[in-house]
Amino acid sequence: MRTVDNAANATEFLGWRHAPARFPFLLLVSVGALVILPLFFLVFGSLSSSKLLGEFDLANIGMQNYLEVYSSPSTYRVIKNTFVYTIGTVALSLSGGTALAWVLARTDIPFKTFFFVGITMSTAMPGLLQAMAWVLLLSPRMGYLNAAFKAWFGWPPYDIYSMTSMIALEGLRMIPAVFLMMWPILRHIPASLEETARTCGSSESAIFRRILLPLIMPGLLGVSLYIMITVIGVFDVPGIIGLPAGIYVFSTRIYAEVSNPVTANYGAACALSMVFLAILAIGASLYFRIIKNVYRFEVVTGKGYQPKQLLLGWRSKLLVLGLMGIYLLVTIVLPTVTLLWTSLTLIPLPPSWQALSQLNLQAWANIATYPNLWRSILNTVVVSVSTSAAVIALSFAVSYVLVRTEFRLKRWLDFLAFSPHAVPGVILGVSLLWLSLYADKVLPVAFYGTVWPMVIGFTILFLPFGTRATTAGLVQLHKELEEAAHVSGGSAILVFRTIIFPLLSPTFVIVFIWTFGHVFRFTQLPLMLFTGEKSQLLAVLLWYMWDSGAFNMISAFGLTLIAFLSVLSLVLFRLQRRLAVAGEAF
Amino acid sequence: MGYLTKGLLIVVAAALFSWRVLSGVEAAAATARVAFDDGSIVVPPNIVEGAMREGEVRIRGTMEPPEWAEYVKPFQQRVPFVRASFTRADGAARWGRVVMEHRAGKVIADVVTGLSGGIPQMVQYGMLEDLRDLPTFPVYDQKDPQGRWIATFITSWGIGYRTDRASKKELRSWEDLVNAKWGKRLAIGDKPNLTPHVMWALWGPEKTKNWLTRLFAVKPQLRKEGAGMLVKLLAAGEYDIIFPVHDREVRSAARAGAPVAWTFPEGPYFAADPSDTGIIKGSPNLNAAKLFLTYMTSKEGQLLEHKITGTVPAHRELTNDARFLPWPEEQLGRKVVTPLVLERMQALKETTEFWKKLMLGG
Numbered sequence: 001m002r003t004v005d006n007a008a009n010a011t012e013f014l015g016w017r018h019a020p021a022r023f024p025f026l027l028l029v030s031v032g033a034l035v036i037l038p039l040f041f042l043v044f045g046s047l048s049s050s051k052l053l054g055e056f057d058l059a060n061i062g063m064q065n066y067l068e069v070y071s072s073p074s075t076y077r078v079i080k081n082t083f084v085y086t087i088g089t090v091a092l093s094l095s096g097g098t099a100l101a102w103v104l105a106r107t108d109i110p111f112k113t114f115f116f117v118g119i120t121m122s123t124a125m126p127g128l129l130q131a132m133a134w135v136l137l138l139s140p141r142m143g144y145l146n147a148a149f150k151a152w153f154g155w156p157p158y159d160i161y162s163m164t165s166m167i168a169l170e171g172l173r174m175i176p177a178v179f180l181m182m183w184p185i186l187r188h189i190p191a192s193l194e195e196t197a198r199t200c201g202s203s204e205s206a207i208f209r210r211i212l213l214p215l216i217m218p219g220l221l222g223v224s225l226y227i228m229i230t231v232i233g234v235f236d237v238p239g240i241i242g243l244p245a246g247i248y249v250f251s252t253r254i255y256a257e258v259s260n261p262v263t264a265n266y267g268a269a270c271a272l273s274m275v276f277l278a279i280l281a282i283g284a285s286l287y288f289r290i291i292k293n294v295y296r297f298e299v300v301t302g303k304g305y306q307p308k309q310l311l312l313g314w315r316s317k318l319l320v321l322g323l324m325g326i327y328l329l330v331t332i333v334l335p336t337v338t339l340l341w342t343s344l345t346l347i348p349l350p351p352s353w354q355a356l357s358q359l360n361l362q363a364w365a366n367i368a369t370y371p372n373l374w375r376s377i378l379n380t381v382v383v384s385v386s387t388s389a390a391v392i393a394l395s396f397a398v399s400y401v402l403v404r405t406e407f408r409l410k411r412w413l414d415f416l417a418f419s420p421h422a423v424p425g426v427i428l429g430v431s432l433l434w435l436s437l438y439a440d441k442v443l444p445v446a447f448y449g450t451v452w453p454m455v456i457g458f459t460i461l462f463l464p465f466g467t468r469a470t471t472a473g474l475v476q477l478h479k480e481l482e483e484a485a486h487v488s489g490g491s492a493i494l495v496f497r498t499i500i501f502p503l504l505s506p507t508f509v510i511v512f513i514w515t516f517g518h519v520f521r522f523t524q525l526p527l528m529l530f531t532g533e534k535s536q537l538l539a540v541l542l543w544y545m546w547d548s549g550a551f552n553m554i555s556a557f558g559l560t561l562i563a564f565l566s567v568l569s570l571v572l573f574r575l576q577r578r579l580a581v582a583g584e585a586f
Numbered sequence: 587m588g589y590l591t592k593g594l595l596i597v598v599a600a601a602l603f604s605w606r607v608l609s610g611v612e613a614a615a616a617t618a619r620v621a622f623d624d625g626s627i628v629v630p631p632n633i634v635e636g637a638m639r640e641g642e643v644r645i646r647g648t649m650e651p652p653e654w655a656e657y658v659k660p661f662q663q664r665v666p667f668v669r670a671s672f673t674r675a676d677g678a679a680r681w682g683r684v685v686m687e688h689r690a691g692k693v694i695a696d697v698v699t700g701l702s703g704g705i706p707q708m709v710q711y712g713m714l715e716d717l718r719d720l721p722t723f724p725v726y727d728q729k730d731p732q733g734r735w736i737a738t739f740i741t742s743w744g745i746g747y748r749t750d751r752a753s754k755k756e757l758r759s760w761e762d763l764v765n766a767k768w769g770k771r772l773a774i775g776d777k778p779n780l781t782p783h784v785m786w787a788l789w790g791p792e793k794t795k796n797w798l799t800r801l802f803a804v805k806p807q808l809r810k811e812g813a814g815m816l817v818k819l820l821a822a823g824e825y826d827i828i829f830p831v832h833d834r835e836v837r838s839a840a841r842a843g844a845p846v847a848w849t850f851p852e853g854p855y856f857a858a859d860p861s862d863t864g865i866i867k868g869s870p871n872l873n874a875a876k877l878f879l880t881y882m883t884s885k886e887g888q889l890l891e892h893k894i895t896g897t898v899p900a901h902r903e904l905t906n907d908a909r910f911l912p913w914p915e916e917q918l919g920r921k922v923v924t925p926l927v928l929e930r931m932q933a934l935k936e937t938t939e940f941w942k943k944l945m946l947g948g
Binding site: 072074077139140141142161239243244245246248253256258259260261262263264346347348349366370371372433437438440441448449527530531532533536541544546547548549550551 | 682943
């Protein structure tokens with residue numbers, strides 16, 4: 001059998017026969033430029049004393065922004081709030097998501113498919129809509145639930161505008177992410193260790209402490225850091241629930257710094273970003289180390305092994321089913337019903353017999369004819385598909401170099417591909433805004449004011465997820481298949497088309513679903529980069545509906561969007577399963 | 587490629603060419619005359635010809651997209667050779683971004699409405715076109731004498747309240763608003779560029795700072811939503827009083843049956859805020875922009891905007907007409923005090939900086 005050198009294999013695969021070491025290096029440079037260039041602008045922005053992005057000048061460099069930001073007491077309140085908010089959210093989502101994952105992976109609880117689909121479906125609802133639904137339910141003055149509880153039981157109203165509510169809501173929103181990451185970890189822990197311990201007379205708590213916990217700990221820490229990094233950057237819940245009570249966290253403080261054009265200070269926003277960027281970079285590097293350690297624990301995994309499930313008694317089953325039912329009720333059913341009701345009213349009204357007479361279908365009737373809607377949908381589809389394609393292509397290239405080559409700098413490549421996860425959308429938006437304004441001075445075609453800065457921004461943002469997924473997929477694919485094809489004279493394209501693509505297509509579909517859905521739901525980046533109808537995405541249209549108080553329209557639009565994304569996800573999940581089955585057969 | 591396919595392609599190309607030529611003939615016929623207000627406002631032919639060459643105008647403004655769709659219909663019927671595209675945007679994206687783009691040598695929007703907060707910077711950078719050749723320019727009082735902006739409608743910003751939970755008697759003076767009893771029943775919209783900066787210009791910094799500090803000490807709800815949302819939340823009962831809020835949105839909610847009203851405390855009335863509109867210098871669609879702005883400032887454009895959005899026209903012949911005032915009982919017969927535009931603009935930055943500190947909690 002012909003021996004194929006790994007580095008050469010990668011380059012040969014991409015047709016770089018005469019430049020064996022060039023491709024991985026070029027990839028490193030490209031990913032580096034993609035990730036570092038916006039950050040470079042951010043650093044210089046933080047040192048610039050110009051208030052406007054377009055006025056940056058080397059003569060106006062100094063530490064004024066840092067002095068202004070870090071001498072303000074409000075900055076330290078923001079840091080404290082962000083800390084409390086992040087820790088609380090991580091604790092809640094981690095305990096809830098891990099518990100759900102454990103129940104579905106390790107017990108004989110019934111209706112597993114139903115709950116699995118329900119939990120993943122809850123990710124289809126944009127944060128803006130979920131937060132809006134919860135304001136409509138639990139605002140101390142107009143909340144539907146508050147009104148009902150007051151009328152029925154005389155309870156004092158619950159105030160949703162609080163840090164506790166921010167943590168609770170964001171924590172609930174993050175549970176599916178934790179669940180999706182913890183489920184495979186818990187599922188692949190072999191039961192033989194636990195059985196051996198039981199045979200030796202260990203108690204269940206001892207088994208948990210001494211076997212399960214050490215095994216899942218690296219994964220758990222990795223997930224914690226991933227959620228922590230995500231939470232620091234999110235905007236929707238802090239924006240809608242925190243701001244009315246004057247509770248600022250990092251993302252909303254940055255937004256406040258640039259949202260009022262009279263006092264907009266991009267330099268201060270960049271300076272404020274730097275401390276969080278540093279925290280996030282430390283978090284990302286810790287995550288990276290922990291994730292590396294996870295693989296060490298995989299030596300105990302048995303191929304084709306089905307973990308033995310814990311048999312629950314009927315009381316335990318009822319209790320667990322009840323809790324999971326409450327979770328789905330709170331995260332999916334209540335917000336969806338609230339949005340449906342609100343879509344039928346001109347002004348939000350608590351449900352009552354009197355309110356029934358005021359219901360109308362005006363919002364639903366106006367959906368299809370809403371101005372700029374179709375252009376926004378077209379823009380969003382172009383951005384979603386382009387981003388998904390770019391993320392898949394780039395992730396695959398990165399993963400191929402990581403898994404199949406001995407490229408010396410592959411740790412750096414991996415780190416660079418993951419590091420954008422530490423860059424919140426608002427920060428990336430500011431730096432891309434600046435970058436695209438400058439890019440037009442050197443590029444022969446218009447760049448600013450088009451959808452392409454958003455495609456680049458989203459590609460940067462979603463590259464970490466893409467590379468995690470494609471690397472995991474490629475690791476499972478033994479290189480013998482490719483080597484055999486090469487030995488038989490197959491070209492690189494033939495190998496990709498006939499071997500790699502069919503086997504990795506389930507992974508590609510997952511990356512596509514994830515990226516496509518997130519582009520539809522993501523608000524911050526499009527809000528920073530849109531300039532007119534040519535670059536307006538659906539998320540911006542929804543944001544301005546919210547801003548103008550069109551509750552009924554945003555509810556109707558939101559429900560349609562959720563339905564579309566849910567159906568699309570289900571169809572693509574089915575496709576993914578078929579492809580996976582076909583891949584196994586292959 | 588077969589002869590049949592080639593022939594078919596030639597026929598399609600010929601049809602497309604003829605259509606373009608005929609469209610051009612039709613458009614050329616329109617250059618003869620574009621007029622508004624039953625022919626009394628005639629757009630100069632050089633503007634019309636220039637607009638034909640340009641073919642589009644891009645507007646950034648504050649209307650809701652459905653309102654815009656209705657508003658632009660007569661313009662597009664009269665001027666089919668110019669495509670008017672509209673982007674609804676808040677202050678940051680509407681004029682804040684325009685300033686930034688202009689500084690980077692880009693003009694992405696031709697006409698921008700609701701400029702007032704951006705005027706100081708725009709004047710500083712010389713980025714506004716001269717509008718004095720607009721046929722409607724002479725019939726406007728609210729405008730820049732040097733022609734850099736013109737008011738397209740007037741908005742009054744005052745206090746909105748729920749008639750079932752608060753009364754006008756409780757809101758007679760500005761001191762009534764800084765009463766600790768309101769607490770979270772009161773909401774403050776994050777809009778220092780409206781009534782607060784006019785207070786600053788009229789009252790002076792010390793009195794305004796003192797009043798604003800006491801207002802925030804009430805611990806009201808701090809709302810960052812847009813003007814429309816602030817009124818919807820008032821109508822839904824999220825708070826009992828909102829400041830500052832504009833007259834027409836509250837009127838619109840009241841007409842829809844919500845128990846809400848609008849008031850302006852006793853004393854001099856300084857709530858009227860002209861919504862200034864300008865054309866960005868360097869616009870590649872300068873003539874089309876002027877053509878569109880002529881429509882906006884014509885009587886028919888003003889009346890249509892009032893009909894659709896409830897705005898008070900700024901046109902001299904319409905602006906003092908009680909029929910167009912959302913709350914005539916509050917607005918008619920009041921002694922009006924209006925600071926000069928430049929005084930307001932000077933006050934704007936200081937007010938906004940001070941306000942920002944209060945919003946962020948010090």
